[in-house]
Amino acid sequence: MRILVVDDQPLNCTLLRAMLEQQRYDVVVAANGKEAIDIVEQQEIDIVLLDVMMPVMDGFEAAPIIKRLTGEVYLPIIFITALEDHASFEKCLAVGGDDFIHKPFDRVILSAKIKAHARTRKLSQESHAQKKILEYHANQVEREHEIVEHIFKNALNEQAAYPTHCDFHLSPASMFNGDMFLLARSPMGGLYCMLGDFTGHGLAAAVGALPASRVFYTMVNKGMSVSDIAHEMNSLLNNLLPGHMFCAATIFELNESGRSLSMWLGGLPDAYLIDSQGKIIKTIESQHMALGILDEDEFERNLIHLEVSSQMRLLVSTDGIIETENSDGDFFGDEKLKRLIASTSNISTQDIVNTVKHFAGSDEQQDDLSIAILNCLPLPSIKSSEVTYSQLPLSVSMSLNAHQIRTTDPVLELVDVLSKVEGLSAHRSNVFLLMSEAYNNAVDHGVLGLDSAIKDKEDGFFEFYSLRAEALSTLKDAMVILTVSYEPDNRRLVICICDSGNGFTHQREKEHCMVREHGRGLSLLQEIASSVCYNQAGNEVEMIYSLK
Amino acid sequence: MSLSTSASSDGKTLTIQIRGKFDFNLVQSFRQAYAELGATTEKVVIDLRETDYMDSSALGMLLNMKKTLGDSVSAIQIANCRPQLKKILQISRFDKKFEID
Structure with missing residues (x-):
């Protein structure tokens, strides 16, 4: 604990120094207010004993400056005074003094006052340190909140x-x-x-x-x-x-x-x-x-x-x-x-x-x-974004034997492959529909020779598909060829599916078409594709799908 | 490709949701989905939000359902179609027989 004694009379300084050092305090001495301020600026001082009347700068002038310098931690200023009048006491308090000690000095009173103020100083230092820690944590939390707020705002x-x-x-x-x-x-x-x-x-x-x-x-x-x-x-x-x-x-x-x-x-x-x-x-x-x-x-x-x-x-x-x-x-x-x-x-x-x-x-x-x-209002319809198309032509062809026809689902896989071509993904439902209709037509009626009329009977729909499964399980020596070409210049797909079935004769083509497609499928194909065309034998269909 | 059904909390609506591909491979499970309709069911919703593909066999299955259920439900709704599937339903005039939303 370091005490600053400020007094222009060397005798007083010596006396106080002796009394305080005896009580194991560290003592620094200044001869006037100005010197005292210099010391407070440079050293850590815990208590100031300040004389009132001094040359250069008196105690009344120095006290507020010293208080300002010490910031938030309490630095006790005890005025050393021979004055006894109330006005002087009030002035001491007004300029920032915390206590008085009268000349001549009483050892017991001085010791008690120093101890009391030292305790207060210590408490103030502790609370200041805690406040600093709290401030640090508060800042930390605030910063974290700012970060989270930022992330949320972006998210x-x-x-x-x-x-x-x-x-x-x-x-x-x-x-x-x-x-x-x-x-x-x-x-x-x-x-x-x-x-x-x-x-x-x-x-x-x-x-x-x-x-x-x-x-x-x-x-x-x-x-x-x-x-x-x-x-x-x-x-x-x-x-x-x-x-x-x-x-x-x-x-x-x-x-x-x-x-x-x-x-x-x-x-x-x-x-x-x-x-x-x-x-x-x-x-x-x-x-x-x-x-x-x-x-x-x-x-x-x-x-x-x-x-x-x-x-x-x-x-x-x-x-x-x-x-x-x-x-x-x-x-x-x-x-x-x-x-x-x-x-x-x-x-x-x-x-x-x-x-x-x-x-x-x-x-x-x-x-x-x-x-x-x-x-609960209707929502504005979603605008689809502009699609860009690949510039590269592509052609995929697969010929399936009886085993593959029996065990695979080629249309979906083919659509998945085509969907990888830039721009085609947006058309995948339509492409699936075209190929699924034509492929199932080739398998059901071409290869398996099933008659769509079965579907028209009561419960015929299920009968048809169980007949289909039955016929498929014993299928031998058959072939379906699927070919799809992407033509970037015409911006279209040409889908060709032909089967090893018997097809149908030219004369009956139109009528037969309807039977083979069972109506609904055909009208769908014609609406979705820009052209649907059968060959003379009736076992091959070519569909053109415009991507425009 | 899969099909799942769920009833609403009040039991009045049965939702059949189809994921991926809606075609004849679902013939059995689709029929099963509405075969044992609860007495409280007033409405069937075919939720196509996750359906990417369908063909005319799916249309046939929907018509079959309509025929089977007849007047036992007040409405059959085809809901949440992607635009291309909606167009397929419109081309086939399904909007005359089903509520398409």
Whole structure:
């Protein structure tokens, strides 16, 4: 413990030094206020004994400067004074003095005062050190939150807004209270939404949201069903989260026409289907346990299907709304929420949030009021992006013997191969249809010699396919040749399928065609292909499919 | 290629979902899917969201279902078709007999 003695009288300095050194204090001496300031600037001083009257700079002037220099840690300044008047005492206190010691010095009083102030100084130093540590950790947490916020913002960025369809409210820091709202459209045009509420707060609640949002976007992008998404997300969270953590969620899809809603509800408060006036048409209760609890084999994927119309709206919320408490300890509750919804037509999420905040009565930031309202309107159709086509010609040909005809499914494999050619993937359903019709025609009627008329009999459809399986199992000495050519310059596919069957005679071609194709198949081929042409023998068909 | 069925929570809707390829290879399992319809079932949904391919045999199977179920259900809906499959259904005038959504 180092004590600075500031006095212009050498006698006083010597006396104090002797008394203090005897008590094992480290003593530094200055002759005036200016010298004292220099020392405080350069050395760690724990207590200052400061004379009032000094040349160059007196104690009243030096005290506030010394206090300023010491910053946040308490540095006791004890004035050495011979003055006895109140005005002087007050002045000492006003400039930052903490105590007085009178001349002549009393050893016991001096010792007691030094000890008391030393203790205070030590406490102040300790709390300062702790404060520093706290600040460090607070900064660290803040930084981590910033990072997570950044990642979330980017992760959720692909979230396009659908303002006419979906109105939602999430607080800016919602991820740290575990709330999440996701929105995306599938290739088939459906609008998918997920409102989730992870247990807990802070980073722990936020971690699950990231992988969950990935699963959601990926699966919506593939056009998977709501039940598959719920199932996949449950498996993911079950593996990922510790046992006591889970995610209450509602996942739903409004289809492109806006007429049908499919919902999976696990653990969130009731959802409401309302009309534009706010009248509740249906209260939809949670059906399942929250995501991340049940094992795969226990998980229930059942959905609720609702027929909806453009006048209808669906309201979903997390428990933040109904569990908001006012100063009397009352909850907002379902009943108030229902009355609020019914109180006005076309209520917005902001109206609801404002009312709930008003109810809570405090200015405190309510950060877990998450709510979404979906308007059940038809969705604008999805524009397909411009397709580029490969410039390279390609020709694939395969001739199948009886064994291969019996045991393989060549059409799908061939379509898979063709789909790899740039630009063709977008046409794969049509290409499949053309080849499947023509190939099955070649096998069923050409090679196997089955008669389509069987299909017209009662239950003939199944009879036909069991006859087919039977005939196929004993097939010998047969061949079907499939050839597909991609012509980039004409931007078309030429598909040729011929079989080793008997074909049919030229005269009966037209009529026979109809029989062989069994009507429906033929009209489909003619609509999808730009030309369909049989050879004279009737055992070979050439189809041209335009990619334009 | 696979087929799965699921009933809605209230038992009123049966959903038959077909993945990949919808053709005559599914003749048996497709018939099975609607063979034992519960008494509460009012509507059957054929969910084609994951169906990439179909041909005229699939159309035949759908018509067969329509014939078999008759008036025992109030609606048969073909849902979530990809655009090319929707066109196939339209060409075949299936919109006259089924609800295509």
